[in-house]
Amino acid sequence: MKDDAWRNRYVIAHKHLTKNLHxxxxxxxxxxQIWWKQFNDLRLISMKDIMTTNEAYELQDFCFVCKRHIEAAGNVLTHQWIPTIQAVFLQGSKKRLIPEPKQAVKMKHFYNCLACIMTYNLQTLCLKSMKEFTDYVMDVGGNNQGFIINLGFQNEAIEFDPTFRQFKDQLCLLYDYLIDACRQSPRLETILYQDYTEATRATLKVYINIFFCKQSTSTKQSFVSLMSGLLFLMKV
Structure with missing residues:
Protein backbone atom coordinates (compact mmCIF):
# COMPACT_ATOMS: atom_id res chain seq x y z
CA MET A 1 0.00 0.00 0.00
CA LYS A 2 2.85 2.37 0.84
CA ASP A 3 4.46 1.70 -2.53
CA ASP A 4 1.18 2.43 -4.31
CA ALA A 5 0.73 5.70 -2.42
CA TRP A 6 4.30 6.78 -3.26
CA ARG A 7 3.81 5.82 -6.90
CA ASN A 8 0.58 7.80 -7.13
CA ARG A 9 2.22 10.90 -5.66
CA TYR A 10 5.12 10.47 -8.08
CA VAL A 11 2.80 10.21 -11.09
CA ILE A 12 0.86 13.30 -10.01
CA ALA A 13 4.06 15.29 -9.42
CA HIS A 14 5.52 14.13 -12.74
CA LYS A 15 2.43 15.19 -14.65
CA HIS A 16 2.40 18.57 -12.89
CA LEU A 17 6.06 19.28 -13.64
CA THR A 18 5.77 18.09 -17.23
CA LYS A 19 2.83 20.42 -17.71
CA ASN A 20 4.17 23.48 -15.88
CA LEU A 21 7.99 23.27 -15.75
CA HIS A 22 8.61 24.77 -19.18
CA GLN A 33 21.55 23.26 -27.72
CA ILE A 34 21.33 25.52 -30.76
CA TRP A 35 23.15 28.32 -28.97
CA TRP A 36 25.96 26.23 -27.51
CA LYS A 37 26.53 24.22 -30.69
CA GLN A 38 26.18 26.94 -33.33
CA PHE A 39 26.55 30.39 -31.75
CA ASN A 40 28.65 29.99 -28.61
CA ASP A 41 31.78 31.25 -30.40
CA LEU A 42 30.01 34.24 -31.92
CA ARG A 43 31.33 37.64 -30.85
CA LEU A 44 29.96 41.07 -31.68
CA ILE A 45 33.51 42.13 -32.53
CA SER A 46 35.91 39.45 -33.72
CA MET A 47 39.15 40.46 -32.06
CA LYS A 48 40.99 37.74 -34.00
CA ASP A 49 40.14 39.56 -37.22
CA ILE A 50 41.04 42.92 -35.68
CA MET A 51 44.48 41.60 -34.70
CA THR A 52 45.30 40.24 -38.15
CA THR A 53 46.43 43.69 -39.33
CA ASN A 54 49.50 43.62 -37.04
CA GLU A 55 49.77 47.39 -37.27
CA ALA A 56 48.48 50.46 -35.47
CA TYR A 57 45.00 51.71 -36.32
CA GLU A 58 43.75 55.18 -37.00
CA LEU A 59 40.99 55.81 -34.44
CA GLN A 60 38.39 56.49 -37.13
CA ASP A 61 39.33 53.35 -39.07
CA PHE A 62 39.27 51.22 -35.92
CA CYS A 63 35.78 52.40 -34.96
CA PHE A 64 34.55 51.87 -38.52
CA VAL A 65 35.83 48.28 -38.58
CA CYS A 66 34.31 47.55 -35.16
CA LYS A 67 30.93 48.91 -36.25
CA ARG A 68 31.03 46.69 -39.33
CA HIS A 69 31.72 43.68 -37.09
CA ILE A 70 28.82 44.58 -34.79
CA GLU A 71 26.51 44.98 -37.77
CA ALA A 72 27.59 41.61 -39.19
CA ALA A 73 27.03 39.88 -35.83
CA GLY A 74 23.60 41.49 -35.59
CA ASN A 75 22.75 40.05 -39.01
CA VAL A 76 23.79 36.60 -37.78
CA LEU A 77 21.38 36.91 -34.87
CA THR A 78 18.57 38.21 -37.07
CA HIS A 79 18.96 35.97 -40.10
CA GLN A 80 20.36 32.77 -38.57
CA TRP A 81 19.73 32.47 -34.82
CA ILE A 82 16.11 33.68 -34.73
CA PRO A 83 14.98 31.72 -37.85
CA THR A 84 16.61 28.54 -36.50
CA ILE A 85 14.67 28.85 -33.24
CA GLN A 86 11.53 29.74 -35.16
CA ALA A 87 11.82 26.54 -37.21
CA VAL A 88 12.13 24.47 -34.01
CA PHE A 89 8.95 25.97 -32.59
CA LEU A 90 7.01 25.53 -35.80
CA GLN A 91 7.85 21.84 -35.68
CA GLY A 92 7.04 21.76 -31.97
CA SER A 93 3.65 23.29 -32.68
CA LYS A 94 2.86 20.48 -35.11
CA LYS A 95 3.76 17.95 -32.41
CA ARG A 96 1.66 19.83 -29.84
CA LEU A 97 4.65 20.58 -27.63
CA ILE A 98 3.72 24.26 -27.35
CA PRO A 99 0.76 25.72 -25.40
CA GLU A 100 -2.09 26.81 -27.63
CA PRO A 101 -3.30 30.45 -27.70
CA LYS A 102 -6.51 29.48 -25.92
CA GLN A 103 -4.35 28.53 -22.91
CA ALA A 104 -3.49 32.19 -22.38
CA VAL A 105 -1.86 31.99 -18.94
CA LYS A 106 0.17 28.88 -19.70
CA MET A 107 1.22 30.29 -23.06
CA LYS A 108 2.38 33.52 -21.42
CA HIS A 109 4.48 31.66 -18.85
CA PHE A 110 5.91 29.39 -21.54
CA TYR A 111 7.14 32.25 -23.72
CA ASN A 112 8.41 34.15 -20.69
CA CYS A 113 10.57 31.11 -19.96
CA LEU A 114 11.82 31.11 -23.54
CA ALA A 115 12.50 34.86 -23.38
CA CYS A 116 14.59 34.40 -20.22
CA ILE A 117 16.78 31.80 -21.90
CA MET A 118 17.22 33.79 -25.11
CA THR A 119 17.95 36.94 -23.10
CA TYR A 120 20.58 35.07 -21.10
CA ASN A 121 22.24 33.95 -24.34
CA LEU A 122 22.34 37.53 -25.63
CA GLN A 123 23.56 38.86 -22.30
CA THR A 124 26.38 36.32 -22.25
CA LEU A 125 27.30 37.26 -25.82
CA CYS A 126 27.38 40.95 -24.89
CA LEU A 127 29.50 40.52 -21.75
CA LYS A 128 32.01 38.22 -23.47
CA SER A 129 32.30 40.64 -26.38
CA MET A 130 32.81 43.58 -24.01
CA LYS A 131 35.49 41.72 -22.09
CA GLU A 132 37.46 40.68 -25.17
CA PHE A 133 37.17 44.17 -26.64
CA THR A 134 38.40 45.80 -23.42
CA ASP A 135 41.25 43.30 -23.05
CA TYR A 136 42.39 44.17 -26.56
CA VAL A 137 42.22 47.94 -26.06
CA MET A 138 44.16 47.66 -22.79
CA ASP A 139 46.82 45.37 -24.27
CA VAL A 140 48.82 48.11 -26.00
CA GLY A 141 52.17 46.76 -27.11
CA GLY A 142 50.89 43.20 -27.04
CA ASN A 143 48.11 42.04 -29.33
CA ASN A 144 47.08 45.67 -29.71
CA GLN A 145 49.67 47.48 -31.83
CA GLY A 146 48.37 50.81 -30.59
CA PHE A 147 46.70 53.75 -32.29
CA ILE A 148 48.14 56.40 -34.55
CA ILE A 149 48.29 59.83 -32.90
CA ASN A 150 49.47 62.85 -34.87
CA LEU A 151 51.35 65.66 -33.15
CA GLY A 152 50.81 69.31 -34.00
CA PHE A 153 51.97 72.65 -32.66
CA GLN A 154 49.46 75.43 -32.21
CA ASN A 155 49.22 78.42 -29.88
CA GLU A 156 52.66 77.58 -28.49
CA ALA A 157 51.47 74.17 -27.34
CA ILE A 158 51.78 70.60 -28.59
CA GLU A 159 48.42 69.14 -29.59
CA PHE A 160 47.40 65.56 -30.14
CA ASP A 161 45.13 64.48 -32.99
CA PRO A 162 42.93 62.66 -32.12
CA THR A 163 42.78 64.00 -28.58
CA PHE A 164 42.47 61.70 -25.59
CA ARG A 165 38.93 62.95 -25.11
CA GLN A 166 38.10 61.86 -28.65
CA PHE A 167 39.59 58.45 -27.90
CA LYS A 168 37.48 58.16 -24.76
CA ASP A 169 34.27 59.27 -26.47
CA GLN A 170 34.67 57.10 -29.57
CA LEU A 171 35.83 53.93 -27.84
CA CYS A 172 33.22 54.19 -25.09
CA LEU A 173 30.56 54.73 -27.73
CA LEU A 174 31.42 51.30 -29.09
CA TYR A 175 30.25 49.79 -25.80
CA ASP A 176 26.85 51.35 -26.37
CA TYR A 177 26.78 49.81 -29.85
CA LEU A 178 27.63 46.41 -28.35
CA ILE A 179 24.74 46.62 -25.90
CA ASP A 180 22.28 47.99 -28.47
CA ALA A 181 23.11 45.15 -30.88
CA CYS A 182 21.87 42.66 -28.28
CA ARG A 183 18.60 44.52 -27.75
CA GLN A 184 17.24 44.21 -31.28
CA SER A 185 16.04 40.59 -31.19
CA PRO A 186 12.24 40.21 -30.97
CA ARG A 187 10.42 37.92 -28.57
CA LEU A 188 9.64 34.77 -30.53
CA GLU A 189 5.88 34.79 -29.96
CA THR A 190 5.65 38.16 -31.72
CA ILE A 191 6.95 36.43 -34.85
CA LEU A 192 4.99 33.19 -34.60
CA TYR A 193 1.54 34.69 -34.11
CA GLN A 194 -0.28 37.13 -36.37
CA ASP A 195 -1.76 39.04 -33.45
CA TYR A 196 1.44 41.09 -33.28
CA THR A 197 2.35 43.87 -35.71
CA GLU A 198 5.61 45.75 -36.22
CA ALA A 199 4.32 48.45 -33.89
CA THR A 200 3.50 46.04 -31.06
CA ARG A 201 6.45 43.67 -31.52
CA ALA A 202 8.42 43.52 -28.25
CA THR A 203 12.14 42.85 -28.12
CA LEU A 204 14.16 40.83 -25.64
CA LYS A 205 15.23 43.03 -22.73
CA VAL A 206 18.95 42.48 -22.26
CA TYR A 207 20.17 44.00 -19.00
CA ILE A 208 23.84 44.64 -18.32
CA ASN A 209 24.45 44.77 -14.58
CA ILE A 210 25.99 48.15 -13.73
CA PHE A 211 27.41 46.84 -10.44
CA PHE A 212 29.20 44.06 -12.31
CA CYS A 213 30.59 46.57 -14.79
CA LYS A 214 31.97 48.77 -12.03
CA GLN A 215 33.67 45.87 -10.26
CA SER A 216 35.19 44.16 -13.31
CA THR A 217 38.47 45.31 -14.85
CA SER A 218 37.12 44.23 -18.21
CA THR A 219 34.30 46.73 -18.51
CA LYS A 220 33.38 50.09 -19.85
CA GLN A 221 33.64 51.74 -16.42
CA SER A 222 37.24 50.69 -15.86
CA PHE A 223 38.15 51.95 -19.30
CA VAL A 224 36.45 55.29 -18.65
CA SER A 225 38.45 55.64 -15.44
CA LEU A 226 41.69 54.92 -17.26
CA MET A 227 40.97 57.45 -20.00
CA SER A 228 39.91 60.04 -17.43
CA GLY A 229 43.29 59.58 -15.77
CA LEU A 230 45.05 60.12 -19.06
CA LEU A 231 43.02 63.27 -19.65
CA PHE A 232 44.05 64.56 -16.23
CA LEU A 233 47.72 63.94 -17.01
CA MET A 234 47.36 65.75 -20.31
CA LYS A 235 45.92 68.81 -18.55
CA VAL A 236 48.87 68.84 -16.18
Missing part, protein backbone atom coordinates in the same frame (compact mmCIF):
# COMPACT_ATOMS: atom_id res chain seq x y z
CA UNK A 23 12.41 24.57 -18.99
CA UNK A 24 12.19 20.79 -19.57
CA UNK A 25 10.11 21.25 -22.71
CA UNK A 26 11.93 19.66 -25.71
CA UNK A 27 11.66 22.90 -27.72
CA UNK A 28 13.22 24.95 -24.92
CA UNK A 29 15.99 22.36 -24.57
CA UNK A 30 16.71 22.65 -28.29
CA UNK A 31 17.06 26.42 -27.97
CA UNK A 32 19.90 25.87 -25.50
Missing amino acids: SVNPCIAQVL
Whole structure:
Protein backbone atom coordinates (compact mmCIF):
# COMPACT_ATOMS: atom_id res chain seq x y z
CA MET A 1 0.00 0.00 0.00
CA LYS A 2 2.85 2.37 0.84
CA ASP A 3 4.46 1.70 -2.53
CA ASP A 4 1.18 2.43 -4.31
CA ALA A 5 0.73 5.70 -2.42
CA TRP A 6 4.30 6.78 -3.26
CA ARG A 7 3.81 5.82 -6.90
CA ASN A 8 0.58 7.80 -7.13
CA ARG A 9 2.22 10.90 -5.66
CA TYR A 10 5.12 10.47 -8.08
CA VAL A 11 2.80 10.21 -11.09
CA ILE A 12 0.86 13.30 -10.01
CA ALA A 13 4.06 15.29 -9.42
CA HIS A 14 5.52 14.13 -12.74
CA LYS A 15 2.43 15.19 -14.65
CA HIS A 16 2.40 18.57 -12.89
CA LEU A 17 6.06 19.28 -13.64
CA THR A 18 5.77 18.09 -17.23
CA LYS A 19 2.83 20.42 -17.71
CA ASN A 20 4.17 23.48 -15.88
CA LEU A 21 7.99 23.27 -15.75
CA HIS A 22 8.61 24.77 -19.18
CA SER A 23 12.41 24.57 -18.99
CA VAL A 24 12.19 20.79 -19.57
CA ASN A 25 10.11 21.25 -22.71
CA PRO A 26 11.93 19.66 -25.71
CA CYS A 27 11.66 22.90 -27.72
CA ILE A 28 13.22 24.95 -24.92
CA ALA A 29 15.99 22.36 -24.57
CA GLN A 30 16.71 22.65 -28.29
CA VAL A 31 17.06 26.42 -27.97
CA LEU A 32 19.90 25.87 -25.50
CA GLN A 33 21.55 23.26 -27.72
CA ILE A 34 21.33 25.52 -30.76
CA TRP A 35 23.15 28.32 -28.97
CA TRP A 36 25.96 26.23 -27.51
CA LYS A 37 26.53 24.22 -30.69
CA GLN A 38 26.18 26.94 -33.33
CA PHE A 39 26.55 30.39 -31.75
CA ASN A 40 28.65 29.99 -28.61
CA ASP A 41 31.78 31.25 -30.40
CA LEU A 42 30.01 34.24 -31.92
CA ARG A 43 31.33 37.64 -30.85
CA LEU A 44 29.96 41.07 -31.68
CA ILE A 45 33.51 42.13 -32.53
CA SER A 46 35.91 39.45 -33.72
CA MET A 47 39.15 40.46 -32.06
CA LYS A 48 40.99 37.74 -34.00
CA ASP A 49 40.14 39.56 -37.22
CA ILE A 50 41.04 42.92 -35.68
CA MET A 51 44.48 41.60 -34.70
CA THR A 52 45.30 40.24 -38.15
CA THR A 53 46.43 43.69 -39.33
CA ASN A 54 49.50 43.62 -37.04
CA GLU A 55 49.77 47.39 -37.27
CA ALA A 56 48.48 50.46 -35.47
CA TYR A 57 45.00 51.71 -36.32
CA GLU A 58 43.75 55.18 -37.00
CA LEU A 59 40.99 55.81 -34.44
CA GLN A 60 38.39 56.49 -37.13
CA ASP A 61 39.33 53.35 -39.07
CA PHE A 62 39.27 51.22 -35.92
CA CYS A 63 35.78 52.40 -34.96
CA PHE A 64 34.55 51.87 -38.52
CA VAL A 65 35.83 48.28 -38.58
CA CYS A 66 34.31 47.55 -35.16
CA LYS A 67 30.93 48.91 -36.25
CA ARG A 68 31.03 46.69 -39.33
CA HIS A 69 31.72 43.68 -37.09
CA ILE A 70 28.82 44.58 -34.79
CA GLU A 71 26.51 44.98 -37.77
CA ALA A 72 27.59 41.61 -39.19
CA ALA A 73 27.03 39.88 -35.83
CA GLY A 74 23.60 41.49 -35.59
CA ASN A 75 22.75 40.05 -39.01
CA VAL A 76 23.79 36.60 -37.78
CA LEU A 77 21.38 36.91 -34.87
CA THR A 78 18.57 38.21 -37.07
CA HIS A 79 18.96 35.97 -40.10
CA GLN A 80 20.36 32.77 -38.57
CA TRP A 81 19.73 32.47 -34.82
CA ILE A 82 16.11 33.68 -34.73
CA PRO A 83 14.98 31.72 -37.85
CA THR A 84 16.61 28.54 -36.50
CA ILE A 85 14.67 28.85 -33.24
CA GLN A 86 11.53 29.74 -35.16
CA ALA A 87 11.82 26.54 -37.21
CA VAL A 88 12.13 24.47 -34.01
CA PHE A 89 8.95 25.97 -32.59
CA LEU A 90 7.01 25.53 -35.80
CA GLN A 91 7.85 21.84 -35.68
CA GLY A 92 7.04 21.76 -31.97
CA SER A 93 3.65 23.29 -32.68
CA LYS A 94 2.86 20.48 -35.11
CA LYS A 95 3.76 17.95 -32.41
CA ARG A 96 1.66 19.83 -29.84
CA LEU A 97 4.65 20.58 -27.63
CA ILE A 98 3.72 24.26 -27.35
CA PRO A 99 0.76 25.72 -25.40
CA GLU A 100 -2.09 26.81 -27.63
CA PRO A 101 -3.30 30.45 -27.70
CA LYS A 102 -6.51 29.48 -25.92
CA GLN A 103 -4.35 28.53 -22.91
CA ALA A 104 -3.49 32.19 -22.38
CA VAL A 105 -1.86 31.99 -18.94
CA LYS A 106 0.17 28.88 -19.70
CA MET A 107 1.22 30.29 -23.06
CA LYS A 108 2.38 33.52 -21.42
CA HIS A 109 4.48 31.66 -18.85
CA PHE A 110 5.91 29.39 -21.54
CA TYR A 111 7.14 32.25 -23.72
CA ASN A 112 8.41 34.15 -20.69
CA CYS A 113 10.57 31.11 -19.96
CA LEU A 114 11.82 31.11 -23.54
CA ALA A 115 12.50 34.86 -23.38
CA CYS A 116 14.59 34.40 -20.22
CA ILE A 117 16.78 31.80 -21.90
CA MET A 118 17.22 33.79 -25.11
CA THR A 119 17.95 36.94 -23.10
CA TYR A 120 20.58 35.07 -21.10
CA ASN A 121 22.24 33.95 -24.34
CA LEU A 122 22.34 37.53 -25.63
CA GLN A 123 23.56 38.86 -22.30
CA THR A 124 26.38 36.32 -22.25
CA LEU A 125 27.30 37.26 -25.82
CA CYS A 126 27.38 40.95 -24.89
CA LEU A 127 29.50 40.52 -21.75
CA LYS A 128 32.01 38.22 -23.47
CA SER A 129 32.30 40.64 -26.38
CA MET A 130 32.81 43.58 -24.01
CA LYS A 131 35.49 41.72 -22.09
CA GLU A 132 37.46 40.68 -25.17
CA PHE A 133 37.17 44.17 -26.64
CA THR A 134 38.40 45.80 -23.42
CA ASP A 135 41.25 43.30 -23.05
CA TYR A 136 42.39 44.17 -26.56
CA VAL A 137 42.22 47.94 -26.06
CA MET A 138 44.16 47.66 -22.79
CA ASP A 139 46.82 45.37 -24.27
CA VAL A 140 48.82 48.11 -26.00
CA GLY A 141 52.17 46.76 -27.11
CA GLY A 142 50.89 43.20 -27.04
CA ASN A 143 48.11 42.04 -29.33
CA ASN A 144 47.08 45.67 -29.71
CA GLN A 145 49.67 47.48 -31.83
CA GLY A 146 48.37 50.81 -30.59
CA PHE A 147 46.70 53.75 -32.29
CA ILE A 148 48.14 56.40 -34.55
CA ILE A 149 48.29 59.83 -32.90
CA ASN A 150 49.47 62.85 -34.87
CA LEU A 151 51.35 65.66 -33.15
CA GLY A 152 50.81 69.31 -34.00
CA PHE A 153 51.97 72.65 -32.66
CA GLN A 154 49.46 75.43 -32.21
CA ASN A 155 49.22 78.42 -29.88
CA GLU A 156 52.66 77.58 -28.49
CA ALA A 157 51.47 74.17 -27.34
CA ILE A 158 51.78 70.60 -28.59
CA GLU A 159 48.42 69.14 -29.59
CA PHE A 160 47.40 65.56 -30.14
CA ASP A 161 45.13 64.48 -32.99
CA PRO A 162 42.93 62.66 -32.12
CA THR A 163 42.78 64.00 -28.58
CA PHE A 164 42.47 61.70 -25.59
CA ARG A 165 38.93 62.95 -25.11
CA GLN A 166 38.10 61.86 -28.65
CA PHE A 167 39.59 58.45 -27.90
CA LYS A 168 37.48 58.16 -24.76
CA ASP A 169 34.27 59.27 -26.47
CA GLN A 170 34.67 57.10 -29.57
CA LEU A 171 35.83 53.93 -27.84
CA CYS A 172 33.22 54.19 -25.09
CA LEU A 173 30.56 54.73 -27.73
CA LEU A 174 31.42 51.30 -29.09
CA TYR A 175 30.25 49.79 -25.80
CA ASP A 176 26.85 51.35 -26.37
CA TYR A 177 26.78 49.81 -29.85
CA LEU A 178 27.63 46.41 -28.35
CA ILE A 179 24.74 46.62 -25.90
CA ASP A 180 22.28 47.99 -28.47
CA ALA A 181 23.11 45.15 -30.88
CA CYS A 182 21.87 42.66 -28.28
CA ARG A 183 18.60 44.52 -27.75
CA GLN A 184 17.24 44.21 -31.28
CA SER A 185 16.04 40.59 -31.19
CA PRO A 186 12.24 40.21 -30.97
CA ARG A 187 10.42 37.92 -28.57
CA LEU A 188 9.64 34.77 -30.53
CA GLU A 189 5.88 34.79 -29.96
CA THR A 190 5.65 38.16 -31.72
CA ILE A 191 6.95 36.43 -34.85
CA LEU A 192 4.99 33.19 -34.60
CA TYR A 193 1.54 34.69 -34.11
CA GLN A 194 -0.28 37.13 -36.37
CA ASP A 195 -1.76 39.04 -33.45
CA TYR A 196 1.44 41.09 -33.28
CA THR A 197 2.35 43.87 -35.71
CA GLU A 198 5.61 45.75 -36.22
CA ALA A 199 4.32 48.45 -33.89
CA THR A 200 3.50 46.04 -31.06
CA ARG A 201 6.45 43.67 -31.52
CA ALA A 202 8.42 43.52 -28.25
CA THR A 203 12.14 42.85 -28.12
CA LEU A 204 14.16 40.83 -25.64
CA LYS A 205 15.23 43.03 -22.73
CA VAL A 206 18.95 42.48 -22.26
CA TYR A 207 20.17 44.00 -19.00
CA ILE A 208 23.84 44.64 -18.32
CA ASN A 209 24.45 44.77 -14.58
CA ILE A 210 25.99 48.15 -13.73
CA PHE A 211 27.41 46.84 -10.44
CA PHE A 212 29.20 44.06 -12.31
CA CYS A 213 30.59 46.57 -14.79
CA LYS A 214 31.97 48.77 -12.03
CA GLN A 215 33.67 45.87 -10.26
CA SER A 216 35.19 44.16 -13.31
CA THR A 217 38.47 45.31 -14.85
CA SER A 218 37.12 44.23 -18.21
CA THR A 219 34.30 46.73 -18.51
CA LYS A 220 33.38 50.09 -19.85
CA GLN A 221 33.64 51.74 -16.42
CA SER A 222 37.24 50.69 -15.86
CA PHE A 223 38.15 51.95 -19.30
CA VAL A 224 36.45 55.29 -18.65
CA SER A 225 38.45 55.64 -15.44
CA LEU A 226 41.69 54.92 -17.26
CA MET A 227 40.97 57.45 -20.00
CA SER A 228 39.91 60.04 -17.43
CA GLY A 229 43.29 59.58 -15.77
CA LEU A 230 45.05 60.12 -19.06
CA LEU A 231 43.02 63.27 -19.65
CA PHE A 232 44.05 64.56 -16.23
CA LEU A 233 47.72 63.94 -17.01
CA MET A 234 47.36 65.75 -20.31
CA LYS A 235 45.92 68.81 -18.55
CA VAL A 236 48.87 68.84 -16.18
